[in-house]
Amino acid sequence: xxxxxxxxxxxxxxxxxxxxxxxxxxxxxxxxxxxxxxxxxxxxxxxxxxxxxxxxxxxxxxxxxxxxxxxxxxxxxxxxxxxxxxxxxxxxxxxxxxxxxxxxxxxxxxxxxxxxxxxxxxxxxxxxxxxxxxxxxxxxxxxxxxxxxxxxxxxxxxx
Amino acid sequence: xxxxxxxxxxxxxxxxxxxxxxxxxxxxxxxxxxxxxxxxxxxxxxxxxxxxxxxxxxxxxxxxxxxxxxxxxxxxxxxxxxxxxxxxxxxxxxxxxxxxxxxxxxxxxxxxxxxxxxxxxxxxxxxxxxxxxxxxxxxxxxxxxxxxxxxxxxxxxxx
Numbered sequence: 001x002x003x004x005x006x007x008x009x010x011x012x013x014x015x016x017x018x019x020x021x022x023x024x025x026x027x028x029x030x031x032x033x034x035x036x037x038x039x040x041x042x043x044x045x046x047x048x049x050x051x052x053x054x055x056x057x058x059x060x061x062x063x064x065x066x067x068x069x070x071x072x073x074x075x076x077x078x079x080x081x082x083x084x085x086x087x088x089x090x091x092x093x094x095x096x097x098x099x100x101x102x103x104x105x106x107x108x109x110x111x112x113x114x115x116x117x118x119x120x121x122x123x124x125x126x127x128x129x130x131x132x133x134x135x136x137x138x139x140x141x142x143x144x145x146x147x148x149x150x151x152x153x154x155x156x157x158x159x
Numbered sequence: 160x161x162x163x164x165x166x167x168x169x170x171x172x173x174x175x176x177x178x179x180x181x182x183x184x185x186x187x188x189x190x191x192x193x194x195x196x197x198x199x200x201x202x203x204x205x206x207x208x209x210x211x212x213x214x215x216x217x218x219x220x221x222x223x224x225x226x227x228x229x230x231x232x233x234x235x236x237x238x239x240x241x242x243x244x245x246x247x248x249x250x251x252x253x254x255x256x257x258x259x260x261x262x263x264x265x266x267x268x269x270x271x272x273x274x275x276x277x278x279x280x281x282x283x284x285x286x287x288x289x290x291x292x293x294x295x296x297x298x299x300x301x302x303x304x305x306x307x308x309x310x311x312x313x314x315x316x317x318x
Binding site (some may be wrong): 015016017018051062063064065081082083084085093097102107109125127128129131 | 172175176177221222223224237239240241242243244252254256261264266268284286288289290
């Protein structure tokens with residue numbers, strides 16, 4: 001299967017203020033996981049294509065933290081959070097804030113599921129404390145950033 | 160006002176899977192905040208009275224993490240999380256897991272509000288990703304632990 005045929009599914013939970021993003025990758029869980037943990041690899045794919053990415057720190061282990069800055073046309077957007085749990089090739093639980101709205105914090109879970117044959121399903125959920133904030137986040141154009149980021153990740157995994 | 164007259168209000172949000180706990184203290188925000196940040200003080204009040212508390216680590220700063228163990232009658236219960244943001248005398252945003260149910264993670268916000276006259280209102284919210292988990296948490300007897308813990312905190316603040 002060609003990597004570009006993988007669809008990114010974004011669904012809004014009807015009961016709780018949560019977004020669920022599901023995407024398959026043509027690489028085993030260990031490799032997809034590593035592209036999240038390794039700061040240098042992470043910087044090569046996270047965010048939309050028109051973005052310059054600068055990692056401030058990316059200490060992806062249980063109890064660690066991260067901060068990075070996306071720059072687009074001279075505009076800087078900082079993001080930060082802490083890693084609640086990092087379970088190799090299986091799970092990352094982290095917090096996430098956009099520094100332009102520091103009081104809006106999301107709890108994120110990334111689950112790496114082994115589909116066999118060297119394939120992985122990544123399910124990522126973002127939980128916030130209001131439906132209005134969840135819907136504003138989705139309406140902000142995060143979809144393009146997620147889709148383009150995962151296409152860039154496909155390219156790294158295919159190397 | 161006598162410290163023992165302060166009520167602990169526990170409310171379940173009707174719209175999102177969140178518990179809100181509100182309590183006033185006869186001490187200024189800086190002092191109530193310090194009793195959360197300082198590991199030695201925190202160990203003296205957190206949890207119900209019949210509990211022995213052992214702090215594994217308590218690095219209460221933005222990007223830090225914590226782990227502690229409550230022991231009751233030979234039974235150990237471990238809790239851990241990371242500190243997303245710690246804003247002196249104002250705010251602590253952290254994650255929280257009971258290690259007996261490691262996949263149930265809560266996002267917690269503690270807001271320290273200055274009521275003047277050396278008094279503080281502490282509002283603490285816990286957000287999880289399902290109403291069933293939220294309600295099970297409340298039904299587990301957390302109310303006793305929270306109330307007794309805050310009574311012990313009153314005693315420390317009165318020193």
